Amino acid sequence: MERYRLARVALSAATYAIDKPYTYLVPEELCSTLSAGMRIVVPFGAGNRRTEGLVLSVEEAQSLPPKCKPVLTQLDEHPVLDREGVQLALWMRERYFCTVYDAARAMLPAGLYFSLQDSWCLAPGVDRERAYEAAGRSEIAKSLVEMILAGGGRAEVGHIRSAFGTRDPNPALKMLRDQGILTLETSASRGVGDKTEQVASLAVPPEDAMAQVAPRRRSAPMRYAVIELLSAIGEASSKELCYFTGASQATLRSLEKSGLITLERREVFRRVTAEPAEPAGPVVLNQEQQSAFEGLDALARQEKPAAALLYGVTGSGKTQVYIRLIQSALDRGKSAMVLVPEIALTPQLLHIFTAHFGDAIAVLHSSLRAGERYDEWKRVRSGRARVVIGTRSAVFAPLRNPGLFILDEEQEGSYKSENVPKYHARDVAKYRCTQHGALLVLGSATPSVETMYQARSGVYHLFTLSHRYNERPLPQVTIADLREELRSGNGGSLSRPLRRALEENLERGEQSILFLNRRGASRMLSCGECGQVPTCPRCSVYLTYHSANGRLMCHYCGHSEKAPGACPSCGGVLNFIGTGTQRVEEELEEQFPGVKVLRMDADTVSATHSHEDLLTRFEKEKVPILVGTQMVAKGLDFENVTLVGVMAADLSLYVDDYRSAERTFSLITQVVGRAGRGGKKGRAVIQTYTPDNDVITAAARQDYDAFYAQEIELRRMRGCPPFRDLFVITASGGEESAVLQTCMRLRRSLEDWLRQPAYGGYAVQLLGPAPAAVAKINNRYRYRLTLSAKNDKTMRALVGHLLCCAQNDKKNRGVSVYADLNPLD
Numbered sequence: 001m002e003r004y005r006l007a008r009v010a011l012s013a014a015t016y017a018i019d020k021p022y023t024y025l026v027p028e029e030l031c032s033t034l035s036a037g038m039r040i041v042v043p044f045g046a047g048n049r050r051t052e053g054l055v056l057s058v059e060e061a062q063s064l065p066p067k068c069k070p071v072l073t074q075l076d077e078h079p080v081l082d083r084e085g086v087q088l089a090l091w092m093r094e095r096y097f098c099t100v101y102d103a104a105r106a107m108l109p110a111g112l113y114f115s116l117q118d119s120w121c122l123a124p125g126v127d128r129e130r131a132y133e134a135a136g137r138s139e140i141a142k143s144l145v146e147m148i149l150a151g152g153g154r155a156e157v158g159h160i161r162s163a164f165g166t167r168d169p170n171p172a173l174k175m176l177r178d179q180g181i182l183t184l185e186t187s188a189s190r191g192v193g194d195k196t197e198q199v200a201s202l203a204v205p206p207e208d209a210m211a212q213v214a215p216r217r218r219s220a221p222m223r224y225a226v227i228e229l230l231s232a233i234g235e236a237s238s239k240e241l242c243y244f245t246g247a248s249q250a251t252l253r254s255l256e257k258s259g260l261i262t263l264e265r266r267e268v269f270r271r272v273t274a275e276p277a278e279p280a281g282p283v284v285l286n287q288e289q290q291s292a293f294e295g296l297d298a299l300a301r302q303e304k305p306a307a308a309l310l311y312g313v314t315g316s317g318k319t320q321v322y323i324r325l326i327q328s329a330l331d332r333g334k335s336a337m338v339l340v341p342e343i344a345l346t347p348q349l350l351h352i353f354t355a356h357f358g359d360a361i362a363v364l365h366s367s368l369r370a371g372e373r374y375d376e377w378k379r380v381r382s383g384r385a386r387v388v389i390g391t392r393s394a395v396f397a398p399l400r401n402p403g404l405f406i407l408d409e410e411q412e413g414s415y416k417s418e419n420v421p422k423y424h425a426r427d428v429a430k431y432r433c434t435q436h437g438a439l440l441v442l443g444s445a446t447p448s449v450e451t452m453y454q455a456r457s458g459v460y461h462l463f464t465l466s467h468r469y470n471e472r473p474l475p476q477v478t479i480a481d482l483r484e485e486l487r488s489g490n491g492g493s494l495s496r497p498l499r500r501a502l503e504e505n506l507e508r509g510e511q512s513i514l515f516l517n518r519r520g521a522s523r524m525l526s527c528g529e530c531g532q533v534p535t536c537p538r539c540s541v542y543l544t545y546h547s548a549n550g551r552l553m554c555h556y557c558g559h560s561e562k563a564p565g566a567c568p569s570c571g572g573v574l575n576f577i578g579t580g581t582q583r584v585e586e587e588l589e590e591q592f593p594g595v596k597v598l599r600m601d602a603d604t605v606s607a608t609h610s611h612e613d614l615l616t617r618f619e620k621e622k623v624p625i626l627v628g629t630q631m632v633a634k635g636l637d638f639e640n641v642t643l644v645g646v647m648a649a650d651l652s653l654y655v656d657d658y659r660s661a662e663r664t665f666s667l668i669t670q671v672v673g674r675a676g677r678g679g680k681k682g683r684a685v686i687q688t689y690t691p692d693n694d695v696i697t698a699a700a701r702q703d704y705d706a707f708y709a710q711e712i713e714l715r716r717m718r719g720c721p722p723f724r725d726l727f728v729i730t731a732s733g734g735e736e737s738a739v740l741q742t743c744m745r746l747r748r749s750l751e752d753w754l755r756q757p758a759y760g761g762y763a764v765q766l767l768g769p770a771p772a773a774v775a776k777i778n779n780r781y782r783y784r785l786t787l788s789a790k791n792d793k794t795m796r797a798l799v800g801h802l803l804c805c806a807q808n809d810k811k812n813r814g815v816s817v818y819a820d821l822n823p824l825d
Contacts, residue, residue, distance in 0.1 A: 010100035013051035017807035037079025050186035098421035107396040111374030141172040201235035280355035292463040300439040312465030314673025334403025341412035347612040364390035410442035446666040475682035516647035529572025540776040600628035639678030649688040668699035725791035733815035743769030
């Protein structure tokens with residue numbers, strides 16, 4: 001009896017509503033090579049569109065299922081995912097409402113991604129005469145034959161569509177294929193390559209270029225602005241040109257077409273390895289650290305899944321405990337992973353770990369070039385690198401025999417992905433520990449409320465470091481009341497206590513860090529006469545003023561426009577309201593002329609000025625003042641930093657988010673902890689309009705226990721995590737009414753289903769539909785339903801079924817519906 005080999009495949013073309021394992025026949029020539037974890041090309045749908053798939057399993061069968069199609073191409077020589085990786089992808093689909101292929105794609109480095117290209121080709125043995133004869137009287141068929149012959153017997157599908165415009169070439173293509181003249185072939189190319197940036201330079205002398213754009217200065221101001229800037233500086237990256245002039249990429253392409261500028265891609269070099277580090281001696285732990293290490297190491301040696309919270313004040317030496325745990329894991333033949341929340345923390349941590357583990361380290365984060373990241377991934381998979389350091393996505397690194405997973409600053413929101421799949425690195429690490437019998441260590445001075453609740457409930461083990469490693473006292477904190485500053489006539493960004501503290505630090509030659517979680521110069525412009533505020537035409541947000549380029553910018557969609565000299569509505573005077581990092585930098589330069597100020601935010605960090613470059617400058621050049629957003633708040637360790645200023649403690653506190661108090665407490669505590677980490681005494685100044693707020697006073701005292709006791713009761717009363725989880729179902733579309741109607745239909749369906757006996761024992765609350773915090777982004781409206789309930793398999797199945805029904809409902813055409821668990825926005 002004939003036997004067949006069948007592959008169960010997850011397809012990239014399948015949406016969530018139709019995502020399931022599809023069965024394909026393995027051709028005889030691939031039977032000996034194809035296995036689970038490999039990627040393939042298969043035909044899909046009525047039109048047999050070529051699509052990429054991931055093999056979940058290969059099995060033998062005695063009969064073929066009806067309409068079973070064959071695998072066309074095997075893309076990988078070796079599996080890119082092992083058995084545990086495939087299981088993890090299946091687990092993520094059920095947990096995060098994504099397709100299996102989306103989950104698998106998130107686990108692989110970008111350099112491994114394939115790009116599929118369909119092309120129509122002349123069939124073997126078909127000559128020019130036979131092709132024209134088959135085209136007959138059809139003009140479209142003749143044009144197709146001419147185009148394919150001109151291309152050497154091949155034409156890409158995309159080129160054919162663009163060449164025919166509004167005319168449909170598909171009937172003619174089908175006719176030529178049925179006659180055996182044409183065949184459809186799919187080629188796959190992998191995306192490994194260097195990271196590049198586009199650089200613009202003048203193609204003609206500056207005088208000639210200016211002469212050509214000057215006559216149309218009024219009708220084409222962006223073209224003029226670009227040429228004027230390039231005439232002054234010679235060349236610049238396209239990103240910087242667009243930022244400083246407000247021009248778009250279309251403007252630059254137009255200038256290139258006119259022959260005025262040239263656009264070329266240049267490689268942006270980034271180093272993977274840290275500066276050479278002298279081998280470090282043995283780590284010496286104090287009594288408290290030694291006790292924590294011994295308890296954690298005993299858990300790791302059991303080789304059973306376990307999770308522990310290492311709760312230690314800022315500067316208590318959690319990193320030394322991590323190093324000893326990793327050394328112990330390596331000695332047992334295991335491998336280890338350390339995750340950090342910010343790329344900015346990687347260089348400093350990498351330098352420390354390189355001194356202890358040398359070439360056994362691999363670094364994985366999004367700033368690496370595709371080729372570099374792919375090579376690091378290969379080193380991990382081969383076992384040459386046994387310690388991985390990286391940001392969120394490094395949690396998927398294919399470590400051999402992992403025994404230890406560490407999440408430093410585990411409370412940080414950056415561990416939660418905002419893109420599909422919307423996973424949390426903590427949950428993925430926990431699942432991987434279950435797979436491998438490994439230990440998960442969550443480290444923080446300000447653990448998330450959910451993690452501390454699990455630790456105090458006995459679900460996690462709890463280890464505490466209550467003193468700083470060098471026995472230095474915590475920074476002395478002063479709270480500056482900004483209301484008093486306004487009453488005394490000081491409307492600037494710097495309060496008198498902070499200004500005095502900065503002056504003292506400058507006199508002593510010590511460094512200061514000022515933290516403000518808002519980039520730009522001012523929050524917004526407002527008319528003093530009519531009160532109008534410039535808003536983004538594509539989003540429901542106010543525009544932020546940036547003084548470096550004199551423009552108003554949207555931080556959601558990237559819209560940019562020149563700041564008007566007067567109110568567009570009434571001609572009134574525009575006032576600057578609020579403060580951003582650029583404005584603080586300018587004010588510091590006015591207050592302390594000649595003093596170097598370094599700014600670190602999303603606008604200053606680029607391909608040419610990385611996090612590492614800025615932090616190295618701050619440390620080596622002893623720059624007196626560093627101003628930054630949350631990039632400067634965590635994990636940085638500089639001996640000479642003795643003063644920290646929190647510029648606006650209220651910014652993140654009074655927002656519509658149940659996590660706002662936790663986020664504010666954590667940020668203030670973390671940034672205050674950057675002071676006094678060496679031998680010198682540390683100080684901190686917290687500026688606020690609400691000095692009596694319990695969150696701010698607790699952060700000033702570094703009193704996490706008092707904050708937790710209050711916050712956990714509020715969460716209990718509100719039914720928020722950790723007592724219940726929040727399933728947020730979002731509908732998004734170009735028409736607000738259609739989005740709202742979709743949300744109403746979803747709510748009615750949920751209400752009907754929740755009345756069924758199967759859900760009778762659940763405590764649930766359904767809220768909405770309500771607009772998202774930012775209701776419109778890039779001309780798409782967003783409305784949400786929030787289901788507060790226990791996060792278990794039954795409730796996830798209910799939400800997954802709702803998504804499938806929504807995606808299959810023709811009434812929802814033009815509206816996309818997706819779900820997220822405990823989102824951060």
